[in-house]
Amino acid sequence: MSFNNKTIKTNYHTHMYLCKHAEGTINDYVEEAIKNNFTALGMSDHAPWWGDLKDRSVRMGESDYPIYLKELEDSIRKYSDKIKIYKGLEIEYFKDKEAHYKKLLEEMDYLVLGQHYIEIDNELISVFRIHSVKELTVYKNIVVEAINSGYFKFIAHPDIFLFSRKELNSEILELAEEIIIAAKKKNLPLELNANGIRKGKILVNGEERYRYPRLEFWKLVKKHNASCIISSDAHKPEYLYDEAVKEAIKFSRSLSLKVEEELSFK
Numbered sequence: 001m002s003f004n005n006k007t008i009k010t011n012y013h014t015h016m017y018l019c020k021h022a023e024g025t026i027n028d029y030v031e032e033a034i035k036n037n038f039t040a041l042g043m044s045d046h047a048p049w050w051g052d053l054k055d056r057s058v059r060m061g062e063s064d065y066p067i068y069l070k071e072l073e074d075s076i077r078k079y080s081d082k083i084k085i086y087k088g089l090e091i092e093y094f095k096d097k098e099a100h101y102k103k104l105l106e107e108m109d110y111l112v113l114g115q116h117y118i119e120i121d122n123e124l125i126s127v128f129r130i131h132s133v134k135e136l137t138v139y140k141n142i143v144v145e146a147i148n149s150g151y152f153k154f155i156a157h158p159d160i161f162l163f164s165r166k167e168l169n170s171e172i173l174e175l176a177e178e179i180i181i182a183a184k185k186k187n188l189p190l191e192l193n194a195n196g197i198r199k200g201k202i203l204v205n206g207e208e209r210y211r212y213p214r215l216e217f218w219k220l221v222k223k224h225n226a227s228c229i230i231s232s233d234a235h236k237p238e239y240l241y242d243e244a245v246k247e248a249i250k251f252s253r254s255l256s257l258k259v260e261e262e263l264s265f266k
Helices: 025-035 062-079 097-106 135-147 159-163 171-185 194-197 215-224 245-254
Strands: 038-044 084-091 108-114 119-121 125-126 189-194 201-204 207-209 227-231
Touching: 025 062, 025 171, 038 119, 038 125, 062 084, 084 097, 084 171, 097 108, 097 159, 108 135, 119 135, 125 194, 159 171, 159 189, 171 189, 171 215, 189 194, 189 245, 227 245
Parallel strands: 038 084, 084 108, 189 227
Antiparallel strands: 119 125, 201 207
8 A cells, every 4th residue: 555645554674672782572562553553563673593693783593583483473462453463574685595584484474674784705794884886786786686586575774785875976876776676676665764864864065964764865766666665663662653753754755755555465
């Protein structure tokens, strides 16, 4: 369903305490969603991983995953007459890991692509630290491959790879455009992320702007009439429908973006 000047009453990008950098249980978020008259809530905490990502303090461990599943099922049973709850995970995409995504989707309703790292010469680099055209191209390539994989419901903060770039030349804008075109072809929404708004604005060449959502990126989304979705990326229950989310709605309206109000689960 497309956005038509209504307030947002769904959120599919929601974290909780198991990721070690968020607060609140699943029930806390569900109750906040009910308080705000939400019709659906998708929990999507950071998925457990393996290898080099395994010990990073920004995701649940493998031993936490059964706890996450139990809390999800308990909440669904408790609140099923009041709100629709979807089981999800946010996760990076890496090549040759199809078995991992397939296994997670046996128990989850959906996966969100949140590409926080790229891999160059067997080294993981945070997207918050990438800057060169080579690094940005690696991000673009992996995100386009993820889009085409069919494992993901939407693309979280797709413009986050521009975080460390003050200026965007035509070469970098073409990389952004490739992501947008790929998403449109697969009918995958691009996420306009309210958490970037919570981080505040920076001063660039005398003008204030967000690191993300990045205006230049979203003008290209408008150019291609690609679908997007507004997400809280909530790390506290009170963030589900806060001023940052309302500002994200205003941002989308200022560009007349094609915003999906709800995701379809079949």
